Amino acid sequence: MTGYGQILQGLADHAASLGVFDQVTTYEPTSAPLTAGSGGLGIAFYATGTWQLTGGLNIDGIVRITGARVYRSAVAAAGASSQPADGVISDAIDALYGAYCGDFTLGGLVTSIDLRGIHGVQADTTWGWALLPDDTTWRTATLTLPVICEDLWTEVA
Secondary structure (H helix, E strand, O other): OOOHHHHHHHHHHHHHHOOOOOEEEOOOOOOOOOOOOOOOEEEEEEEEEEEEOOOOEEEOOEEEEEEEEEEEEEEEEEEOOOOOHHHHHHHHHHHHHHHHHHOOOOOOOOOEEOOOOOOOOOOEEEEEEEEOOOOOEEEEEEEEEEEEEEEEEEOOO
């Protein structure tokens, strides 16, 4: 069985293996993603919701394994000094989505990253700017990553 923490860590490990991010975390940031002025690129993965899939694995006429669509968000951020910030983040997001197309099960950890939205919401990216209390500006891209895991919970009769 795959758990929530394993999914977050699997996404983070996958992103880190690409070598395009200077920092990869598994928690929602509450401050600048990198040291101010570093000009680097960071990404943070965190949970945003879970919805049970209909159906499940039927054993002896009883649904015993329940799956879920687990939403994970990722925020990629580059300091405004990373010029052009859009290009820095775009290249990294391209690498990330390209890697998901080639290994959308995270090495067998999950059923799939639902890039096309077969089970509901598809993967997407929303661009924005973040002005932090220390007056630093960060270019951000927030990704919605619907992760399908067909063996999240085991039901016991």
